[in-house]
Amino acid sequence: MTGPIDFYFDFISPYGYLASTQIEKIAAKHGRDVVWHPFLLGVTVMNVMGLKPIMETPLKSDYALIDRPRMAKLFGVPLVIPDLDGVNSLAASRAYYWLAEQDAQLAKDFAKRIFHRLWVDGEGITDADTVITEAAAVGVKSDSLRAGLQQDRTKALLRDAVDRAVARKVFGAPFFIVDEEPIWGIDRLWMLDHWLRHGSWDQT
Amino acid sequence: MTGPIDFYFDFISPYGYLASTQIEKIAAKHGRDVVWHPFLLGVTVMNVMGLKPIMETPLKSDYALIDRPRMAKLFGVPLVIPDLDGVNSLAASRAYYWLAEQDAQLAKDFAKRIFHRLWVDGEGITDADTVITEAAAVGVKSDSLRAGLQQDRTKALLRDAVDRAVARKVFGAPFFIVDEEPIWGIDRLWMLDHWLRHGSWDQT
Numbered sequence: 001m002t003g004p005i006d007f008y009f010d011f012i013s014p015y016g017y018l019a020s021t022q023i024e025k026i027a028a029k030h031g032r033d034v035v036w037h038p039f040l041l042g043v044t045v046m047n048v049m050g051l052k053p054i055m056e057t058p059l060k061s062d063y064a065l066i067d068r069p070r071m072a073k074l075f076g077v078p079l080v081i082p083d084l085d086g087v088n089s090l091a092a093s094r095a096y097y098w099l100a101e102q103d104a105q106l107a108k109d110f111a112k113r114i115f116h117r118l119w120v121d122g123e124g125i126t127d128a129d130t131v132i133t134e135a136a137a138v139g140v141k142s143d144s145l146r147a148g149l150q151q152d153r154t155k156a157l158l159r160d161a162v163d164r165a166v167a168r169k170v171f172g173a174p175f176f177i178v179d180e181e182p183i184w185g186i187d188r189l190w191m192l193d194h195w196l197r198h199g200s201w202d203q204t
Numbered sequence: 205m206t207g208p209i210d211f212y213f214d215f216i217s218p219y220g221y222l223a224s225t226q227i228e229k230i231a232a233k234h235g236r237d238v239v240w241h242p243f244l245l246g247v248t249v250m251n252v253m254g255l256k257p258i259m260e261t262p263l264k265s266d267y268a269l270i271d272r273p274r275m276a277k278l279f280g281v282p283l284v285i286p287d288l289d290g291v292n293s294l295a296a297s298r299a300y301y302w303l304a305e306q307d308a309q310l311a312k313d314f315a316k317r318i319f320h321r322l323w324v325d326g327e328g329i330t331d332a333d334t335v336i337t338e339a340a341a342v343g344v345k346s347d348s349l350r351a352g353l354q355q356d357r358t359k360a361l362l363r364d365a366v367d368r369a370v371a372r373k374v375f376g377a378p379f380f381i382v383d384e385e386p387i388w389g390i391d392r393l394w395m396l397d398h399w400l401r402h403g404s405w406d407q408t
Binding site: 044049050051052057058060063066067070073075076169170171181182184185187188190191194202203 | 261278
């Protein structure tokens with residue numbers, strides 16, 4: 001089996017960011033490609049699942065605060081905890097799909113900058129100007145992206161992507177699907193690795 | 205650091221069962237003891253956190269059905285999916301704490317039988333007679349346990365244990381606390397192992 005790994009995330013998820021620093025390495029080790037799929041965690045978690053965001057969930061929110069920095073340490077990558085008040089990933093996710101239609105690698109490079117901006121620099125990613133600036137840094141023409149972001153077609157690209165993620169029963173970030181196996185969570189990279197190595201869940 | 209590992213679970217959690225098959229091995233490898241703490245997931249998840257049970261949560265319930273058997277495969281242990289309708293762990297958990305006051309090892313042996321009954325044999329664990337029968341199989345006098353289960357003092361033991369778990373911010377099963385580090389989930393045994401080996405979250 002040599003199909004790609006589908007990697008689902010929301011830019012506003014720190015675990016999504018952490019996964020983005022690891023997934024290409026893991027995939028490359030096993031000769032797989034990775035297709036990145038930003039989606040909107042809020043739509044899935046609140047509208048479809050009827051749950052609250054983690055940071056509004058008693059007990060789990062305390063755990064998340066302890067867990068994020070130690071997870072970054074385990075992966076040896078930087079992580080700050082930014083103020084997420086009012087931050088959303090709508091424009092960045094639309095820009096991603098608009099770019100991905102033209103050049104998948106460029107879209108990934110852009111996604112990495114957005115992750116870096118929020119989770120390493122601790123700066124906002126919400127407004128269109130910011131998204132356009134980050135895209136420009138990887139060579140995207142600002143005027144075309146600005147126009148693209150306003151097209152209904154671009155908005156539909158993201159909406160469809162979110163619908164498809166829900167249809168595939170993706171409900172958290174990061175979420176991986178490989179060879180039809182759904183794997184949820186930054187804490188399950190070992191399972192992803194196991195599957196890629198063995199193609200089964202049997203012990204070895 | 206040589207303190208024990210606190211292992212929190214609910215008998216009705218399949219992931220709690222799976223963890224019970226692994227935790228003593230992991231602890232022994234690092235010279236640690238394990239203290240078992242059954243608690244009532246329903247009280248924590250529904251009353252304290254305001255969430256729904258996993259199997260009533262869209263998307264996550266589908267995932268759980270796929271995930272349980274493969275997790276059992278990964279650990280090389282048997283697992284059936286019993287009908288959990290009407291099943292609760294109140295009497296079994298009370299019996300556990302009543303026993304643990306007398307003999308911690310005996311209480312663990314009893315807990316293993318309850319887990320086995322539900323998750324390997326696929327049989328109920330709810331009623332007092334069943335709990336008493338399983339306890340008898342590890343040498344517990346049925347009349348004393350029957351009397352014990354009806355004492356307010358025994359009920360208070362469990363209530364206090366659940367309160368203490370919430371106070372320590374335990375919110376899922378399995379949940380481990382070692383050296384004050386909280387670690388949630390069957391998918392994080394690798395983190396527990398890392399901590400026991402290194403006593404830090406630094407990469408190695």
